[in-house]
Structure formats: C-alpha cells, structure tokens
Amino acid sequence: MHHFSATELHRQFIDGTLSAADIVRHTLARIDAHNGTLGSFLTIFHERALKQAEALDEKKRRGERLGRLAGVPIAFKDNMNIKGEITTCGSKFLTNFKAPFSATVTELLEHEDAILIGKTNLDEFAMGSSTENSALQKTRNPWNLKCSPGGSSGGSASAVAARLCPLALGSDTGGSIRQPASLCGVVGYKPTYGRVSRYGLVAFGSSLDQIGPFATAVEDVALMMEIMGRHCEKDSTSIQKGPDAIVKELNTPIGGMKIGVPWQFLEGLEPQYQQSFQESLKVYQDLGAECVEVDLSMLKYSIAIYYILATAEASTNLSRFDGIRYGVRSPKATTLEEVYDLSRQEGFGDEVKRRIMLGTFVLSSGYQEAYYRKAQKVRTLLLQKYAEAFSKCDLIATPVSPFAAFEIGSIKDPLQMYLADIYTIGANLAGTPAISVPSGFTKDGLPIGLHLTGPQLADSTVCRGAYAFQKVTSFHKQSPKAFS
Amino acid sequence: MVQIHKETVRYLARLCRIACTEEQENALLHDMKEVLSYIDLLNEVPTDGVTPCNNVSMSCMQTPLRADTVKQTLSAKDFFENVPQHTARLVRIPPVRGQGG
Numbered sequence: 001m002h003h004f005s006a007t008e009l010h011r012q013f014i015d016g017t018l019s020a021a022d023i024v025r026h027t028l029a030r031i032d033a034h035n036g037t038l039g040s041f042l043t044i045f046h047e048r049a050l051k052q053a054e055a056l057d058e059k060k061r062r063g064e065r066l067g068r069l070a071g072v073p074i075a076f077k078d079n080m081n082i083k084g085e086i087t088t089c090g091s092k093f094l095t096n097f098k099a100p101f102s103a104t105v106t107e108l109l110e111h112e113d114a115i116l117i118g119k120t121n122l123d124e125f126a127m128g129s130s131t132e133n134s135a136l137q138k139t140r141n142p143w144n145l146k147c148s149p150g151g152s153s154g155g156s157a158s159a160v161a162a163r164l165c166p167l168a169l170g171s172d173t174g175g176s177i178r179q180p181a182s183l184c185g186v187v188g189y190k191p192t193y194g195r196v197s198r199y200g201l202v203a204f205g206s207s208l209d210q211i212g213p214f215a216t217a218v219e220d221v222a223l224m225m226e227i228m229g230r231h232c233e234k235d236s237t238s239i240q241k242g243p244d245a246i247v248k249e250l251n252t253p254i255g256g257m258k259i260g261v262p263w264q265f266l267e268g269l270e271p272q273y274q275q276s277f278q279e280s281l282k283v284y285q286d287l288g289a290e291c292v293e294v295d296l297s298m299l300k301y302s303i304a305i306y307y308i309l310a311t312a313e314a315s316t317n318l319s320r321f322d323g324i325r326y327g328v329r330s331p332k333a334t335t336l337e338e339v340y341d342l343s344r345q346e347g348f349g350d351e352v353k354r355r356i357m358l359g360t361f362v363l364s365s366g367y368q369e370a371y372y373r374k375a376q377k378v379r380t381l382l383l384q385k386y387a388e389a390f391s392k393c394d395l396i397a398t399p400v401s402p403f404a405a406f407e408i409g410s411i412k413d414p415l416q417m418y419l420a421d422i423y424t425i426g427a428n429l430a431g432t433p434a435i436s437v438p439s440g441f442t443k444d445g446l447p448i449g450l451h452l453t454g455p456q457l458a459d460s461t462v463c464r465g466a467y468a469f470q471k472v473t474s475f476h477k478q479s480p481k482a483f484s
Numbered sequence: 485m486v487q488i489h490k491e492t493v494r495y496l497a498r499l500c501r502i503a504c505t506e507e508q509e510n511a512l513l514h515d516m517k518e519v520l521s522y523i524d525l526l527n528e529v530p531t532d533g534v535t536p537c538n539n540v541s542m543s544c545m546q547t548p549l550r551a552d553t554v555k556q557t558l559s560a561k562d563f564f565e566n567v568p569q570h571t572a573r574l575v576r577i578p579p580v581r582g583q584g585g
Contacts, residue, residue, distance in 0.1 A: 096566075097566055098565055098566060100558055100559075100562035100563065100565065100566065101557070101558065101562075193540055193541050194541040207539065207540060233550045234550075236549065236550075237539075237541050239541065300525075301525060301526055301529060303522075304522060304523045304525045304526050305526065307519060307522075307523060308523060308526075315500065319501075322501070323568060324567075324568070324575060324577060325563075325566065325567055325575065326566035326567065326568070327566075327568070328568070329568035329569065333578060334578055334579075335578050335579060335580070335581070336577055336578055336579070336580045337501075338578070339577060339578060340501040341501055341502065341503040342503055344500070344501055344502045344503070345502050345503040345504065348502065350511070353500075353502055353504075353508075353512070354512060354515055354516070356500050356502065357493070357496050357497070357500060357502070357512055357516060358516060358519060358520075360496050360499050360500045361488075361492070361496055361516065361520075364496070364499065367486065370486070371523065373536055374526055374527075374531060375526060376536030376537050376538065377531035377534040377535070377536050377537070378526055378529050378531060378534075379536075379537040379540075380534050380535055380536065380537040381529065381531070381534060383537060383540065413518075414515055414518075414519070415515075415518050415519055415522055418519075429540070430540065431540035431541055456541075
C-alpha cells in the first residue's frame, strides 16, 4: 500500500478496502524499519497517529463527514507547529520547544482528517540546500545513501521518496521544497507568495517563505493546494481570496499553451542535464504546447539579491531567539547580556551564525543603501523582467538544479552551496508559484527534475502543466529499489 | 568593494548578540569576504530611479490588517511551559548589571 498516492490511499479508505488503523500501522512499521538508515524523521507520532486512526475508523463507522485526506498519513517539516509537539527547527536552540499553538496548515489538514505521522529533519532554521546543517541528525537520499537529499526540506523529500509516507510538508525560501524534491525524484510545490498561510511556521525570510507540499503525484499536490490555499487572517501577507479549483482543472488539455525558456540563462548547463531538459520540452511540444524563448538573463543576479534580502530578514526574525522566553538558555550565563550572547553562541550552528552576521552587516549603518536597498531595487527590475516574460508565455521551464544529488560532505564552500539554488530562487524573489516534477535520471541513476513557474496566482496553470507532463511520462512512478 | 576586517566581525557579533571565539571570528571573516565579493555582482546593474521592492505579494494591493479586537490567543500556562527559568507568573532572568551591579 505504500506505493499508493494520497488520492488513491484516500479512495481505498473511503471504499472500505483499507482501514485507517491498517494504513497507520503499515506506515509506522516502514518508518521504524527505515528511519535509522535514512534519518528522515526527527519525531514519529506512534501513539498520536494510531489514536487518530482509530478515531477516524470510528467516525467512518458512525457515518460522519470524512475529510478529503481521511486515511492519508502526512509528515511535517519540523519548522511548523503542531500544538503540544516539539518544534526543533533542526536546531539545538529549540530541542525543548513545545508548540503552544498549531500552524494554520496543521488545522486545515486536521480538518480534512489527514493523519499526522511525524516531523522531518531540515537544515537548521531551513538555512541550507543539503540538510547537512541540521544540528540534530544526518538525512540520506534513498536513491543513494552516500548522497544528500538536498535541502532544506530534505527529511520530507527523502521520506516521500522512500515511500515512508505519501505526503509531507516543506517550506521554501529559495528552493527548499523544489530542490530536494528534484534530488529525491518526487513532486515538490511552492505556492504563490501569500497563497498558503505561514502562521505557525518559524519565520526565516518573510518576503520569500512559503509552505508547500511534497507528493509522489501532481494530483496530490493539487488536492493539498485546494485545502491549504486560502485566506488566513493570522498572516498579514495572506492573499484575500478563496480556494482555487485546481483538481478539476488538471485534465484540461495544454494544447496551445506557451512554455517560455530562458535559453541565455541556461548556458553552461552540463550536457546530461541539458539533454534531459530538451527531452522534457519535446514532451510539451508533442502535447501541443509551443516553446518560446524569453529573456530572463537578469536571473544571474538572483543569488546575490537573495543572499542580501534573505539574510537581512533572517537576522531580524532570529533576533527573537534570546534564551529568555523559550529555547535553551546557556547554563553558563550569569548576566542578562550573557544570556543573549552565550545562548545564541551555543544554540546556533555555523550556517545560521554566518547568515545572521551577513544580514546584520547589510542592514547596518553605512551599508544599508549599498547592499539592502540595492538588492531591493534589482529585485524590482527582476519582477519587471518576469512580467515581460509572462506577457509572452503561460509558464517558464528550466531545470530545478544544475546538478543531481551530491555526496554528503562534498560541498564545503558555503558560496558553492548557495549556487545550487540558481534555478529556484527566482520564483521566490518574484513570488510566483513553481513546481518540481520528476523528469529523468542521470547516467548514475539519480533523479532529475523539471521546474515550471507561472505568474502569481496561476497555481492552477502550474499544476495543470506539470500534470500533463506526468500523464505521458513514468518518472514519478519509479522509486528507490532499496525501499520498495 | 567594501573591505571588512576582524574588527567589523567583532562589531557585528556584538550587534547580533552572538559571542564568538577567535577561531569563529576568523572563519566568519573568511566566509563573509567571499560572499560579499560575490554580491558585488549587483553593482553592474544600473538602479538610479528604480523603486525598491518592499512587498512582492499581490495582497499588498489590499488591506491586510484584521480588526483590532482583543482575543485570548495564548494562555499563561502554555506560555510558561517554554520559558527556561520562571517563578509562578514571572520570567526569571539573571541580574541585568552583573553580580557586582
């Protein structure tokens, strides 16, 4: 049953083929069997999930309303709150932090009877592209255990790829859902900025962060977006708009759709990735879509813009971790100043410190104009270029990542790691919806992903474009043999 | 290109409230120099007269503020559960001005 998509699993629960208790017992047994190897989960909700499953089976027996995710186990990246459970953010700072309230997405998913199965590993505070920055454990890629699953939502991606659960949530600030989805051969989705409430998500870069789903199939992503994509009054950036009908639009043919390709920006892509990308474009052409060239050469500045704005926002957001109100307070502190200085020194890892320092620098007196304000201005120009591109096409296609999964420990230079996000960061800077869909394999058998992005609020078009590709390809059906 | 030195790192560490060892300062200086040199790429983009992007969201066109009404959002019990050191209803901190204060 672990090869079923969420949609299929839900159907089997509704028609009585499987009980929620059967599904949960099977899911927990697989997680228990493989988590020691993969390190995907930080917390596994054994009791909670079984209790929820039994309650759901009882609800079904009584003929009560069943939600659209009834019977479907889902994992949460461990930077989102589930009331009463620990939210670590992959940091030593928060190993004891018990969430005093639930995130809006938690409530929406519980309302649809999804079964919360556990919390997954991440780069500390979602800062990284390999999950190696987690202070708590290593996570491995199920396609090759020597490799990273990508990051920062690496735990969620590896869990879904190994079929430990059909759905997982991630958060995406510069590619943290799409890049690990690509490296693990699953579907990963970043919604339009403001489409999914961030209430209860621990903030990193507030002008960029979005919560989104991982799944094995695009139809599950569409379903998740119908459930989570709605206005929330607790998040002031939440778009005031009701949910979109995405699922029923999936089958609308894409003939005549225009796919923009920023060829100039893709120069330098390695031949095997170039070939895979061109084969993906051919799939679209065969489906009746037209490929047109668009100019997004401005994207060469995206990483520089991002590492100014994201670090500036992070330095502000992470100032709340002071050892006073929550988190681990340094036992060595004897004065108030030492509480701050030592708790933060001991609690934060190297990458988090690096970003807080850089963010503080670009916001500091004398440098704000040259760095922070400059980056905001170039972001405006980039948005204009996206608007021009979308006047010529419906979706823009690129690879997700310049390379497939890499060996753990092989990228030591922080800047080289930042460059891994070159194809995904643009969608965060422009606030556009974007998806990573499995689109091939390297000669070493590692997954490759295709990236599609559309204008803001075109979430339905992005899902439809990805679904059309999925329907005529079989990459998403392949899973790592060691975990089949 | 802006030059940064160890003193800059020390100053930033104070602003950030992160104590650093000498070894950590050296590593931070090295990494920050590298990233700042990369970021200088932005200087080749002319931006005179360009409005800085403060909010990318389509929701900024609307009124994002909710009604200003008082609601019980977090109980004292739930709040104190996460406070590292506290008395019954007060957060406990060490002396503000040190032991000799």
